[in-house]
Amino acid sequence: MTIVQFSERIGLSTATISRAFSGNGRISETTRLYVREQAALCGYRPNLQARNMVRRQTETIAFFYDAPEKLDSDYYLGELTCGIGDATRERGRYLQTFTVPPGAAKAPSMMVDLVLSRSIDGFVVNLRQPWAEELVMAAESQAMPYVFIDNTRPGDDVTLSLMEEIEKASSQAGAYLVKLGRRRPAMIRGIHDEGKLAGFRAGLGPHAAQLAVHPGGKTFEAGGQAAIDLLRDYPAIDCLFCANDVLAIGAIRALLDAGCHVPEDVAVIGCDDLAMARYSEPPLTTLNLPKYNIGAWSVRKLLALIDKEPLSHYPDLACTLVVRRSA
Amino acid sequence: MTIVQFSERIGLSTATISRAFSGNGRISETTRLYVREQAALCGYRPNLQARNMVRRQTETIAFFYDAPEKLDSDYYLGELTCGIGDATRERGRYLQTFTVPPGAAKAPSMMVDLVLSRSIDGFVVNLRQPWAEELVMAAESQAMPYVFIDNTRPGDDVTLSLMEEIEKASSQAGAYLVKLGRRRPAMIRGIHDEGKLAGFRAGLGPHAAQLAVHPGGKTFEAGGQAAIDLLRDYPAIDCLFCANDVLAIGAIRALLDAGCHVPEDVAVIGCDDLAMARYSEPPLTTLNLPKYNIGAWSVRKLLALIDKEPLSHYPDLACTLVVRRSA
DNA sequence: TTTAACTGCGTAAACGATTACGCACCAGGA
DNA sequence: TCCTGGTGCGTAATCGTTTACGCAGTTAAA
Numbered sequence: 001m002t003i004v005q006f007s008e009r010i011g012l013s014t015a016t017i018s019r020a021f022s023g024n025g026r027i028s029e030t031t032r033l034y035v036r037e038q039a040a041l042c043g044y045r046p047n048l049q050a051r052n053m054v055r056r057q058t059e060t061i062a063f064f065y066d067a068p069e070k071l072d073s074d075y076y077l078g079e080l081t082c083g084i085g086d087a088t089r090e091r092g093r094y095l096q097t098f099t100v101p102p103g104a105a106k107a108p109s110m111m112v113d114l115v116l117s118r119s120i121d122g123f124v125v126n127l128r129q130p131w132a133e134e135l136v137m138a139a140e141s142q143a144m145p146y147v148f149i150d151n152t153r154p155g156d157d158v159t160l161s162l163m164e165e166i167e168k169a170s171s172q173a174g175a176y177l178v179k180l181g182r183r184r185p186a187m188i189r190g191i192h193d194e195g196k197l198a199g200f201r202a203g204l205g206p207h208a209a210q211l212a213v214h215p216g217g218k219t220f221e222a223g224g225q226a227a228i229d230l231l232r233d234y235p236a237i238d239c240l241f242c243a244n245d246v247l248a249i250g251a252i253r254a255l256l257d258a259g260c261h262v263p264e265d266v267a268v269i270g271c272d273d274l275a276m277a278r279y280s281e282p283p284l285t286t287l288n289l290p291k292y293n294i295g296a297w298s299v300r301k302l303l304a305l306i307d308k309e310p311l312s313h314y315p316d317l318a319c320t321l322v323v324r325r326s327a
Numbered sequence: 328m329t330i331v332q333f334s335e336r337i338g339l340s341t342a343t344i345s346r347a348f349s350g351n352g353r354i355s356e357t358t359r360l361y362v363r364e365q366a367a368l369c370g371y372r373p374n375l376q377a378r379n380m381v382r383r384q385t386e387t388i389a390f391f392y393d394a395p396e397k398l399d400s401d402y403y404l405g406e407l408t409c410g411i412g413d414a415t416r417e418r419g420r421y422l423q424t425f426t427v428p429p430g431a432a433k434a435p436s437m438m439v440d441l442v443l444s445r446s447i448d449g450f451v452v453n454l455r456q457p458w459a460e461e462l463v464m465a466a467e468s469q470a471m472p473y474v475f476i477d478n479t480r481p482g483d484d485v486t487l488s489l490m491e492e493i494e495k496a497s498s499q500a501g502a503y504l505v506k507l508g509r510r511r512p513a514m515i516r517g518i519h520d521e522g523k524l525a526g527f528r529a530g531l532g533p534h535a536a537q538l539a540v541h542p543g544g545k546t547f548e549a550g551g552q553a554a555i556d557l558l559r560d561y562p563a564i565d566c567l568f569c570a571n572d573v574l575a576i577g578a579i580r581a582l583l584d585a586g587c588h589v590p591e592d593v594a595v596i597g598c599d600d601l602a603m604a605r606y607s608e609p610p611l612t613t614l615n616l617p618k619y620n621i622g623a624w625s626v627r628k629l630l631a632l633i634d635k636e637p638l639s640h641y642p643d644l645a646c647t648l649v650v651r652r653s654a
Numbered sequence: 655t656t657t658a659a660c661t662g663c664g665t666a667a668a669c670g671a672t673t674a675c676g677c678a679c680c681a682g683g684a
Numbered sequence: 685t686c687c688t689g690g691t692g693c694g695t696a697a698t699c700g701t702t703t704a705c706g707c708a709g710t711t712a713a714a
Binding site (some may be wrong): 014018019046053054123 | 669670671672
């Protein structure tokens with residue numbers, strides 16, 4: 001049933017019907033109610049495609065992110081996408097999700113088409129990576145808003161950042177380990193984790209000089225391997241800060257297998273506070289990141305840009321150290 | 328730049344340009360190449376909205392699922408959505424995702440609008456739940472294809488089912504425990520897990536008579552609570568089959584806390600084979616479910632329906648028992 | 655040479671909504 | 685009575701494509 005058919009059926013013009021649904025233009029309350037009632041009866045609904053086309057907006061936003069390299073390793077994303085999905089739905093928008101294949105240097109052209117043809121009103125990108133620059137150019141050319149979730153640079157108009165928060169929390173982690181009497185610190189880094197490193201160093205204070213840093217990743221295996229390497233190169237380490245929980249749990253396993261007690265011989269602190277952190281053995285002391293809120297606020301920030309309104313509240317993104325048994 | 332502007336600029340009709348991009352209609356190879364080259368030069372791209380509107384299709388599919396009740400408990404979904412995202416991208420389609428709030432009885436009206444206004448070409452639903460029936464009706468009214476991922480009913484045109492596979496694997500789990508000499512079996516059920524129960528019973532053979540069944544859910548907490556209840560009501564149990572890994576890991580923790588050794592006192596088998604199953608303590612013996620493939624095949628099945636083509640291969644969805652240390 | 659079939663392209667009518675503009679009507683003040 | 689301003693609604697143009705149809709030109713067979 002199109003608007004023309006429906007208009008003929010109830011004897012009103014298409015303009016009136018359109019007005020009854022869109023809320024724009026002048027229409028009497030009685031007619032509006034009548035139209036909506038009849039529409040419910042006849043089963044008429046405005047076609048979103050047609051509406052989008054003339055309005056030049058789609059009520060749809062997109063979320064772009066790297067597909068996890070190892071299938072089931074990126075638990076972080078689960079909670080993040082929950083926040084994104086909920087916030088989007090709550091505000092009455094639709095959500096497209098699009099992943100770029102692991103290791104891709106350029107954004108898939110479908111992604112670019114999406115913004116170039118204005119099939120979305122804006123987008124959120126998980127980390128500011130090389131492939132995203134192409135999207136930024138496309139977005140600028142269309143005057144399309146976008147926001148990045150990123151922890152390595154300070155927050156601004158287009159980036160929702162936890163840099164400060166993470167740095168602060170990482171510093172707490174360092175200070176906590178020092179307070180515990182640990183003097184030989186090590187760290188397994190992730191990819192975008194300059195802030196964690198800097199904060200951790202700061203928290204360690206003078207003991208930062210002893211810090212052994214090893215590159216990691218996002219998989220249990222990477223964590224395990226890094227722990228083994230560290231143990232070999234720096235046998236004296238007595239505590240370990242990992243850039244994420246998956247890394248930490250992988251490391252703990254490797255440590256235990258190597259006959260190293262956790263936390264007696266080496267205390268381990270993770271970052272993220274995934275649900276499984278409570279159920280690792282020993283339960284993981286870690287930095288709680290507000291993953292759900294990060295997702296939710298990123299879309300709120302985007303929608304504020306789209307609707308040209310200010311953010312109603314300031315994002316609540318505090319990160320805290322939660323102490324369990326691994327440190 | 329619209330098709331009209333572009334057509335004037337290069338001195339050809341809009342029809343020709345359209346044909347150069349769509350591949351439909353008669354056009355000489357030379358002109359086609361010329362048009363595309365000029366388009367690249369001028370930066371012209373067909374507007375997807377307008378194209379969708381007249382074509383009555385959107386190259387977009389949707390994935391509908393329950394948002395996890397406890398935020399970070401539903402790890403299963405991560406890998407599933409990876410499979411869905413990859414398969415969608417590989418076939419050149421766009422993906423909308425939409426969650427229904429936990430516990431909702433009816434589908435959000437935005438969801439229904441999406442299918443009623445044909446903003447998508449088809450959709451995949453994660454489990455056949457009450458709220459999905461409304462979508463089915465809407466889809467039927469639009470002759471829109473859809474597929475359910477569901478383990479409780481046999482596979483058919485619209486449902487990708489693991490029922491048989493899961494039943495078989497669950498039966499292996501039962502048989503394996505019996506072979507281990509366990510005689511007092513217990514099970515923590517999930518929500519949609521009739522098949523697991525039936526299969527497990529079958530595998531237990533005569534010992535199924537002793538089976539104690541307790542309802543669970545999808546959270547660590549639910550698993551822990553169920554284990555405590557079981558231990559109280561049936562102190563003699565010596566093995567435990569859990570409907571998913573999260574439940575199992577929660578149960579193991581509770582068992583250990585209650586002074587019960589795993590697997591010596593009670594052997595535990597999970598289901599899903601999440602990455603963390605390898606890193607629980609003890610590492611979890613579990614049923615490996617091809618989560619990624621389930622996702623990928625559900626969209627392949629949907630696209631086959633949309634494109635009215637047969638499935639190229641038969642889905643590979645075998646479930647296997649992977650033995651680690653918890654049983 | 656005539657005819658038929660085919661090829662390549664253009665004209666114009668869709669697709670299903672929104673909205674600028676204009677018209678008719680009514681109320682209130684001069 | 686006339687004018688002004690506001691209200692409610694309809695007409696028709698518009699958004700950016702696709703595609704049915706038609707026309708001119710070419711080729712091949714009769």
